[in-house]
Amino acid sequence: MSDAAENCETSTTTPRTFGEAWPELNDGLNYTDSVRPSDSGSTLIEFYSIKHKSSAPLQGWLQRIENGQITVDGRVVTDPNTIIRACSELVYHRLPWNEPDAPYSLEVLFEDDHLIALNKPSGLQVLPGGLFQQRTVLTQLQWRASRQSSSLMHQETHPHPVPVHRLGRGTSGILLCAKSKLAKTRLAAYFADGTSVVGSNRYSDACPCKRRKISKIYRALASGILREDEVVIMQPIGTVRYPGVAKGLYIATSSGKPALSKVDVLERDVQGNYTLVQVEIQSGRPHQIRIHLSFIGHPLIGDPLYVTGGQPKCFDPEFVDESFAQDGYKIVVLIFGFFFPFFLSVNFFHA
Numbered sequence: 001m002s003d004a005a006e007n008c009e010t011s012t013t014t015p016r017t018f019g020e021a022w023p024e025l026n027d028g029l030n031y032t033d034s035v036r037p038s039d040s041g042s043t044l045i046e047f048y049s050i051k052h053k054s055s056a057p058l059q060g061w062l063q064r065i066e067n068g069q070i071t072v073d074g075r076v077v078t079d080p081n082t083i084i085r086a087c088s089e090l091v092y093h094r095l096p097w098n099e100p101d102a103p104y105s106l107e108v109l110f111e112d113d114h115l116i117a118l119n120k121p122s123g124l125q126v127l128p129g130g131l132f133q134q135r136t137v138l139t140q141l142q143w144r145a146s147r148q149s150s151s152l153m154h155q156e157t158h159p160h161p162v163p164v165h166r167l168g169r170g171t172s173g174i175l176l177c178a179k180s181k182l183a184k185t186r187l188a189a190y191f192a193d194g195t196s197v198v199g200s201n202r203y204s205d206a207c208p209c210k211r212r213k214i215s216k217i218y219r220a221l222a223s224g225i226l227r228e229d230e231v232v233i234m235q236p237i238g239t240v241r242y243p244g245v246a247k248g249l250y251i252a253t254s255s256g257k258p259a260l261s262k263v264d265v266l267e268r269d270v271q272g273n274y275t276l277v278q279v280e281i282q283s284g285r286p287h288q289i290r291i292h293l294s295f296i297g298h299p300l301i302g303d304p305l306y307v308t309g310g311q312p313k314c315f316d317p318e319f320v321d322e323s324f325a326q327d328g329y330k331i332v333v334l335i336f337g338f339f340f341p342f343f344l345s346v347n348f349f350h351a
Contacts, residue, residue, distance in 0.1 A: 025096040026134035045080035114183040222298040252310025
């Protein structure tokens with residue numbers, strides 16, 4: 001057995017965890033704008049109340065300016081009637097806030113010089129977005145790398161790891177993070193591998209198990225009883241305008257992008273009226289498993305949004321929380337890569 005294989009076995013037999021408790025408040029955010037010639041001569045309040053009216057009403061922007069949260073070319077400006085000029089840099093300094101509760105402890109499943117595989121818990125967001133700007137996997141990776149670099153004094157040569165794919169905030173499972181440029185490039189290519197054949201009319205041509213170097217396999221509870229032991233879903237997924245969701249909501253639609261999911265039944269609970277399924281996805285469309293299972297009439301247990309047909313429950317903006325559209329929920333990611341992690345450690349950079 002090679003040294004690499006021995007190291008791999010050693011690293012996977014003693015899982016370890018890391019993570020720092022979240023501070024009560026995050027560090028806030030800075031939003032930068034560059035004044036265009038067409039906006040030159042406007043007042044500061046006119047610029048923000050018109051350009052960013054969706055962020056706050058007029059009175060809200062007045063309060064932010066008077067609080068000293070706006071700088072113009074690096075200088076704090078508290079007069080809302082200040083005239084702005086073309087090419088000036090405006091920065092709105094959003095005050096720190098208390099982000100929603102999220103777990104912070106991460107289990108290391110495997111690590112070498114090129115990558116780290118984490119067991120991401122449900123409830124933790126991978127990358128910053130929405131209300132979660134600090135309470136993310138990325139932040140914990142940055143903090144961990146900072147501690148290591150301060151003790152080893154070589155931060156420049158060993159940048160912090162970065163996730164190379166995403167898991168929904170509510171999804172638990174294996175998350176791969178690259179520690180080197182080579183790993184990031186290779187992993188990105190492996191995740192993209194095979195997606196071009198998803199639109200093929202022949203499922204055998206697009207079968208994930210035949211094409212991909214990295215397979216994504218999930219387990220989930222679907223409502224109702226699936227009669228077939230295996231179902232292949234090739235329903236396109238696209239977006240539609242939806243109240244409360246700025247970028248649109250992903251749904252099953254013939255005008256969307258090709259998507260393929262292979263569903264295998266693991267267990268049927270007739271009394272409980274649910275089916276435990278294993279889903280292998282070829283494409284990686286947002287909310288693909290949720291949409292595909294609901295499309296065939298078996299929405300995920302507890303899904304607050306999608307119903308039969310891969311459509312949303314209702315269009316009442318008071319009912320819809322944008323986090324429903326940005327977040328999965330309890331789906332467990334089982335495996336990435338064949339013979340994980342031995343394949344990734346020994347053969348990854350020779351493929």
